[in-house]
Amino acid sequence: MTTSAAEQLSTVSLYERLGGSTGIRRIVDGMVDAHLDNPAIKPRFTPYLDQPDRVEKIKQHYCTLFEELSNGPGAYDGRSMHETHRGMNIDETEYIAAMDDILETMKSLGHAEDTRKEIAAMLYALKDDIVRV
Numbered sequence: 483m484t485t486s487a488a489e490q491l492s493t494v495s496l497y498e499r500l501g502g503s504t505g506i507r508r509i510v511d512g513m514v515d516a517h518l519d520n521p522a523i524k525p526r527f528t529p530y531l532d533q534p535d536r537v538e539k540i541k542q543h544y545c546t547l548f549e550e551l552s553n554g555p556g557a558y559d560g561r562s563m564h565e566t567h568r569g570m571n572i573d574e575t576e577y578i579a580a581m582d583d584i585l586e587t588m589k590s591l592g593h594a595e596d597t598r599k600e601i602a603a604m605l606y607a608l609k610d611d612i613v614r615v
């Protein structure tokens with residue numbers, strides 16, 4: 483009996499499909515580079531460039547968030563999404579721009595469409611804690 487690609491996919495956890503902790507770090511590095519190159523949201527992030535320690539901490543928090551969302555070993559230990567983004571007055575256009583950066587980074591790293599869609603759905607579920615809070 484042969485196993486279809488869809489059946490094989492369903493047996494590999496999202497965390498594994500992301501490439502584990504190393505793969506997640508690659509996504510986060512690419513995503514931050516993309517944010518810094520994206521005119522829609524770049525000004526939000528450039529002020530942190532002279533604080534490399536803080537950028538590294540934010541990246542680590544992003545990594546643990548992705549690990550937790552994908553049922554990997556990491557547990558998110560940063561501030562809540564609401565607390566982190568409260569007072570920034572982030573609008574929908576910025577939110578979509580950030581999502582696009584993440585999904586385009588994943589695409590360029592070779593992640594399958596199904597995997598990208600799962601991440602998109604997870605991130606979209608966080609929207610109400612990030613936009614206009």
Ligand code: HEM
Nearest residue numbers: 523526539540543544547560561566572576577580581605
């Ligand atoms: C796609 C949805 C988003 C997710 C999952 C997300 C997640 C995160 C995480 C995990 C942190 C680190 C929190 C910490 O270190 O305690 C963070 C920080 C930050 N996010 Fe977001 N974010 C999203 C969208 C956005 C958008 C759309 C903007 C603005 C355009 C934004 C601006 C920031 C800034 C400026 C920080 C640094 C805050 C600080 O350290 O003071 N984020 N975000």
